[in-house]
Amino acid sequence: MSAKVLVVEDEEPLALLLRYNLEADGFRVQVANDGEEAKVAIDEETPDLIVLDWMLPGVSGLELCRRLRSGKATRNIPIIMLTARGEETDRVRGLATGADDYVVKPFSVPELMARVRAILRRASPERIANVLMVGDITLDRDAHRVTRNGRELRLGPTEFRLLEFLMQSPGRVFSRAQLLDGVWGRDIYVDERTVDVHIGRLRKAINRGREKDPIRTVRGAGYAINDMVAVNA
Ligand code: CA
Helix, strand or coil, X not given: CCCEEEEECCCHHHHHHHHHXXXXXXXXXXXXXXXXXXXXXXXXXXXXXXXXXXXXCCCCHHHHHHHXXXXXXXXXXXXXXXXXXXXXXXXXXXXXXXXXXXXXXXXXXXXXXXXXXXHHHHXXXXXXXXXXXXXXXXXXXXXXXXXXXXXXXXXXXXXXXXXXXXXXXCCCCECHHHHHHHHHCCCCCCXXXXXXXXXXXXXXXXXXCCCCCCEEEECCCEEEECCCCCCCC
């Protein structure tokens, strides 16, 4: 599915312009006119990126950004802030509040599009082909990159292959012997306890946040990765 961009902007012509250009670029777009609408939209479906106007009726863009950054489920959503010209201190404050980037109004649409793409390339590599996704975990085979909720995970080569193997068959339980065959290969002699060691390292790497542990230990049988529906609630 294509990436979803939430535009939070109360000026209708600008919101329409952004929608038009983002959709033309292949993104799914939702527009919210203020912070309340934005909250409802985010609760419904976590966007891959938010374009957030500084000046909004009610809750300001800055305050909204701060709230999103302090929310467990929303802290990793990339945010591009739209600010008025010349608000240098405000821009600095915007970034300090956790926006990933900002553009100054009036801005060039191609420039904003380029920044949206650049941030999504970093934050949501699952939008590129040859990618496995299970729950909130994304594994990019080409880039050799794993993210959870947009947060990049650092895995050793064995942990990467182990996760890749499990993610190919979400929900399926693999015995230690099957994991040895699939991940280490039949030709190499490795003790079955090695699997436990690497599962432990993998868990440590992917569960650094407060998300649920997606790896299930099945006593007497082996391991599986849960096909999670929503873990960032
Ligand atoms: Ca505005």
